[in-house]
Amino acid sequence: MKKTFLFLTCILMLCSMSDCEKDNAYYRSNALDFNFTTAESGSGTLFTATADDLTERQTGDRTLLFGADVHGESLPDGLSVTGITISLGTRRPIEAGMAYSHGNDGTSLKAILEYSGEDGMEHSAESSGGTLKTVIQHDRYAAGTFCFNFSLPVYGPDGSIIKTEPCRITDGFFSIYMLHPDKITQD
Amino acid sequence: MKTPIIVTMAALLLCSSAIPSQARGKKVPLPERRPFSNVALSLDLSTFGPGISAVTPIHRDVSLKASYYLMPVFSSMQSDDDYPIALLPRDRAIEMPFPESRTAFNSNVFKLAVDWVPGNQGKSIFYLSGGIILQNTKTIWYRETYDTSVLHDLGLSPEEIQDVHIINGYGEYRLGNDSKVEHVLYRPPFGLYFGIGVGRPIPKRRVGFRAELGLPLYIGTTRVSADGWESSHIETIFTPFSFSPGIIRRGITPSLCLTFQVTVKLFRDREKMKSY
Numbered sequence: 001m002k003k004t005f006l007f008l009t010c011i012l013m014l015c016s017m018s019d020c021e022k023d024n025a026y027y028r029s030n031a032l033d034f035n036f037t038t039a040e041s042g043s044g045t046l047f048t049a050t051a052d053d054l055t056e057r058q059t060g061d062r063t064l065l066f067g068a069d070v071h072g073e074s075l076p077d078g079l080s081v082t083g084i085t086i087s088l089g090t091r092r093p094i095e096a097g098m099a100y101s102h103g104n105d106g107t108s109l110k111a112i113l114e115y116s117g118e119d120g121m122e123h124s125a126e127s128s129g130g131t132l133k134t135v136i137q138h139d140r141y142a143a144g145t146f147c148f149n150f151s152l153p154v155y156g157p158d159g160s161i162i163k164t165e166p167c168r169i170t171d172g173f174f175s176i177y178m179l180h181p182d183k184i185t186q187d
Numbered sequence: 188m189k190t191p192i193i194v195t196m197a198a199l200l201l202c203s204s205a206i207p208s209q210a211r212g213k214k215v216p217l218p219e220r221r222p223f224s225n226v227a228l229s230l231d232l233s234t235f236g237p238g239i240s241a242v243t244p245i246h247r248d249v250s251l252k253a254s255y256y257l258m259p260v261f262s263s264m265q266s267d268d269d270y271p272i273a274l275l276p277r278d279r280a281i282e283m284p285f286p287e288s289r290t291a292f293n294s295n296v297f298k299l300a301v302d303w304v305p306g307n308q309g310k311s312i313f314y315l316s317g318g319i320i321l322q323n324t325k326t327i328w329y330r331e332t333y334d335t336s337v338l339h340d341l342g343l344s345p346e347e348i349q350d351v352h353i354i355n356g357y358g359e360y361r362l363g364n365d366s367k368v369e370h371v372l373y374r375p376p377f378g379l380y381f382g383i384g385v386g387r388p389i390p391k392r393r394v395g396f397r398a399e400l401g402l403p404l405y406i407g408t409t410r411v412s413a414d415g416w417e418s419s420h421i422e423t424i425f426t427p428f429s430f431s432p433g434i435i436r437r438g439i440t441p442s443l444c445l446t447f448q449v450t451v452k453l454f455r456d457r458e459k460m461k462s463y
Binding site: 026141145 | 277
């Protein structure tokens with residue numbers, strides 16, 4: 001009896017080892033990252049988020065919603081990007097290998113950027129245009145690329161808007177295990 | 188354990204060579220066995236696989252036998268147990284689509300042996316066999332072929348794709364320039380063969396039956412090679428061989444082999460009367 005138990009334990013341990021390796025690899029990696037470029041900085045600044053930083057991750061046949069708190073270096077004018085949320089809604093089921101743009105064939109695509117200015121307050125801005133491509137989508141998993149344009153209001157120390165900065169997100173990447181909306185309500 | 192088997196076989200050999208008392212003094216017809224005087228072909232079913240053999244006498248008690256066994260088993264499928272993870276540059280990881288998996292066992296064995304029928308002027312139905320084995324070396328392999336178009340779509344250059352690491356259920360591999368990860372088991376190309384059997388090399392009638400228990404002694408190296416292998420997750424009794432590349436065994440590797448043959452004699456035997 002003891003031997004049988006030991007044997008079964010060994011099987012369970014060995015069978016789960018490869019999954020552990022894969023889980024570790026996934027959680028060590030970026031779930032989401034992008035380059036953020038302002039007109040003033042010129043060069044892109046990398047912002048990243050791991051699976052633990054995810055704040056949203058929902059999917060349905062025609063919807064995709066994900067967001068995360070991101071980490072990266074500070075930008076000029078005291079700008080600091082703190083988070084991003086991207087939502088996609090389509091008329092047809094979302095497919096791997098498709099690129100989606102806002103307004104194209106009834107598609108709704110937007111990114112909301114969360115950032116703080118010199119006033120120390122949290123602000124958000126909605127994208128003025130962009131593209132998202134789902135490269136892989138199976139079961140509850142989705143991975144792809146994105147890029148967005150923003151016109152970012154820049155706040156001064158007194159909380160007033162001192163200028164509007166054109167910004168771009170380029171080379172965006174996401175790799176996320178999504179949850180179905182009904183699953184989220186159960187959780 | 189081996190001793191009783193040897194004693195039993197020796198007793199059977201002696202019994203089979205014993206001359207029945209009622210046959211003593213009588214003249215009985217015996218097939219005339221001269222070098223290459225007849226040929227028997229056989230269909231074989233062996234642990235080497237299905238095969239064919241040809242036997243010809245080279246002496247009254249001795250026959251030369253050439254056999255060829257072929258056992259190709261291929262399984263091509265799309266693995267659906269678990270999605271592999273691909274580690275990309277810039278700390279990115281993705282769950283790759285299922286790769287196309289191919290598992291193969293391919294064995295080609297050529298055996299050249301001399302069968303000796305001891306005693307009783309070649310009439311015994313037991314025989315001893317000895318010879319050599321030549322075989323293919325690449326025997327078992329497992330291959331996963333990945334669709335790298337998704338990596339192109341994620342903006343990776345061909346050089347970056349080569350450096351992508353795949354983590355599947357067995358280990359971690361570098362994808363390389365062929366988009367494949369592969370494990371291959373190589374076995375020794377050469378072996379000595381010893382066997383003991385029942386049934387006449389050239390059957391007395393048109394069709395005969397033989398069974399043979401063999402002891403192949405393979406001489407050389409058994410090793411595993413892996414394409415792009417970085418590390419293994421499992422080396423268990425559940426896998427047919429260690430997934431870590433390297434030499435599994437060097438030197439002489441004994442084995443066992445069982446063969447059944449249906450033998451057809453091609454020509455009528457010349458017979459001569461022989462008195463005991």
